[in-house]
Amino acid sequence: MTTPTKHLVVLGAGTAGTMVVNKLRRELPATDWTITVVDRDDIHDYQPGYLFIPFGINTPEQIRRRKRPLISAGIDLVMGEVDRVDPAARAVHLGDGRVLAYDQLVIATGTTPRPDQTEGTLGPQWHKEVGEFYTYDGAVALRDQLATFTGGRLVVHITELPIKCPVAPLEFTFLADDWLTRRGLRERTELVFVTPLDGAFTKPVASRALGNILEDKGVVVEPDFMVERIDQERKVLVSYDEREVAYDQLVTIPLNMGADFVARSGLGDELNYVPVDKHTMQSTAHPDIWALGDAGNLPTSKAGSVAHFSVEVFVENFLDHVHGRPMTRSFDGHANCFVESGHGKALLLDFNYDTEPLTGHFPFPKVGPMTLLGESRANHLGKLAFRHVYWNALLPGRPLGLKAEMSMAGKNPA
Template sequence: MRRLLVLGGGTAGTMVVNRLRRALPRSEWEITVVDRDDDHRYQPGYLFLPFGTYTPDQVTRKRHTFIADGVDLVLAEVERVDADTNEVLLTDGRSLGYDYLVIATGTVPRPDQTPGMLGSQWRRSIFDFYSYDGAVALATALRSFDHGRLVVHVTEMPVKCPVAPLEFTFLADAWLRDRGLRDRVELVFVTPLSGAFTQPIASDQLGAMLEERKILLEPDFMVERIDDVQKLLVSYDEREVPFDLLVTVPLNMGSEVVARSGLGDELNYVPVDKHTLQSTAHDNVFAIGDASDIPASKAGSVAHFSVEVFVDNFLQLVHGRPMTGSFDGHANCFVETGDGKGLLIDFNYDTQPLPGRYPLPVVGPLSLLKETRANHLGKLAFRWVYWNVLLPGRPLPLPALMSMAGKVVPAEGSPTQGSPTPSREED
């Protein structure tokens, strides 16, 4: 009996075990997935919790209900991976052996990594929405915030869903306007990037949208510490940004399990081949979703598209054939812009977000890099798709690899190429 072990029962891990359980004979393969608890969170929904669009019960389901029959779900904490002996050690003393290991342990916000972030104002005037508890706490804080300086801040790239901080800013602007409070609140977007986003075309458009909404942009801001007494963000070049309410995106890091196992880089992400997701250190280890170091957005769409490539490659590998699939970094993200509208961006390792129509030329029905009601509805509809199509591993009629069909390439001489998600060296 051959053994496939998956660490992490989130988006990527669940899709992998469900797809491979259907593809691998039960008489020959034992499939196990490990996670610490039985609560599966719909993380894109965290964005909507502070504004009351979603309720907590709408973003939480029981993990075991999405795991296919024939997959063993182990609820336990992982101590470490011993890749030399093909063994995973659990904190309760048990060990799990494997022939192939898939690391899908995700990424988590680490407010402890920025001095002052976890100080006296944490969850009082400093909040995050990248965690379930943070988003719920922020919902309460927003209800009592009626004037002052609201600062939305990104600590450092890469972060999970890099458009989410901008989405929160646009939604906050619309939410305040709906309540007649916008003129009493100064909105500021603080980022380590040189502009609103990571590539020229999208950055110019999103930056113009910030300006149109009278949202101040503070670029190239590398935070050194937070002064929680004076309520100041302080950068390494000694700039100061005051706040009354700070909505911050802490440094994102991979799992401590990866660090304890000696399998990660300085941010606890597993180095892999960016096309096959195979570990650069161990041939029988893969990292998928947010757990890997690939230079793509840490987003659910990347997990979905990369899992499709991974599954086909894995089946080739275990049957003794070369892996022929090559993931291109495809990401596809709705960007909420407030007032019942949204943008859609579609890009990969080599091509930045471009305008056009998606998924079909001319007919769309969705528009790229254009605010539309349809894009907003697509964002809301994705929650149903997530629970009922993606997690169970059912096919979605979208190509895993990015297509140029329907995209409008700028005139010659305009920048069109480049990694849409910069590496840490570029940040």
């Protein structure tokens, strides 16, 4: 039997990492290539489900599975912490001393909430009066905390962008409005949305539409708020310009950062994201290193749809690259995001690097069944159904019938 001579190492077995190893195992002959994926544990979470746990829409059990069964045969799954990457030696050093040699390296270690980066966050009320839903433990703790909520000032707060799933804080606010209404607590609750942006979202067209929904729901928006610290004793957010926002229950989205080993390896920017070519996901410093999913510094949303569409482009380019051919595919920044708006409805945003979210229908022109930049029941059902698609089609790397490039078909010009 021929011993493989090439080694692909993928760091991270989350959404992007799992998709890419499953797709490439079918394309790279096992006689030529070994594929190894490294992660710290054997737990894979469907992270969009974190949003629903505090409101009882998803149970914790529905969003969590073991990683090993999700990864195709013929792929080595190595459990361990990554200490650093040595690009000159083409080696990955693990925390326990093991060293993995690579010919091609994919960094897919995502982004992580870092509450330690904002003064006062990790005080005695962390995961109590100061909650979050960007981790499994945080979402479960917030569910338990909200169960005791009887009214007051509920503040949803974004520390700084970029964050994974940038619409999730808005979704939480909309779902909280629904949840409070159904429990007879809405009139006793002041909902406040605190953001470092000057509006509801980063894209002006979507920001106006989402801002109108916030206004219709009676949500107070505190824009341009750059938090300096959380004062848990006084129960206030304090900004750098000394503004204060009081809360009874705070739901904060901490600063998000890439993996620490990226910094130790000299591969990242100030937030530990790997600088990459935004069309190929290839490192701008090392042609044998790539960053997928949330690990790279792509100028678009850190969202599962971006991971999906960019991986589709990456696989074809990667195969061209390792066979000595020019890369011919170009990722256009395509993002496709459901936005839960409460009361059984949701919006759908579809955009890329150059085109803002527009109105229209998706995925089929005039037919839909989903509407773009407008609330509908079909969008809500589409978001709920995606959990099944995620486990059974997306992660295994099966075709979903959606082109990686954004289409203008079915969209209304701005």
